[in-house]
């Protein structure tokens with residue numbers, strides 16, 4: 001059961017197209033795994049579309065009937081094309097396992113895995129300089145050294161399980177950490193996550209330097 005969800009403010013910003021690529025990817029992937037947020041997003045999309053129609057463009061008092069019909073026809077005409085296009089879940093193999101990913105990742109898997117010990121990461125494009133998005137695979141028995149975050153860290157657990165000082169996480173859990181949180185995630189049976197960080201991780205135990213190999217791998 002999924003216990004951690006994006007905030008409603010985040011879902012609203014996602015629907016309005018206001019989020020950067022890597023964050024909107026995390027929300028979209030969560031919604032593919034979470035019926036609750038999927039339904040809420042559909043509801044917010046309807047509301048957002050309704051508000052677009054209600055707001056008169058360029059100071060005009062209302063859309064002409066012709067414009068409204070043209071727009072509606074355009075939208076309606078698009079729907080069957082979207083519905084009928086089969087969208088395959090991308091598959092990746094790592095650590096002896098094959099995973100089916102949320103469809104939102106299908107255009108973003110162009111890099112190769114890099115790894116240290118039990119931790120492997122595959123970098124995804126974010127279109128930004130500071131934000132780093134990755135798929136992170138941690139093999140059974142692996143862990144990330146204790147760290148805190150200078151910025152924000154978003155983790156979407158895609159498969160397997162991991163736990164930290166705060167909770168045990170299940171596939172679909174959407175976890176947001178900031179500078180107030182210090183944790184050392186570990187997995188007994190292995191996991192695959194999508195992670196997004198907007199500043200380097202700050203390791204709090206053992207590894208004191210910022211640019212240590214595991215820090216560089218993850219950030």
Ligand SMILES: [Zn+2]
Pocket residue numbers: 002004005006030034036037038
């Ligand atoms: Zn959710």
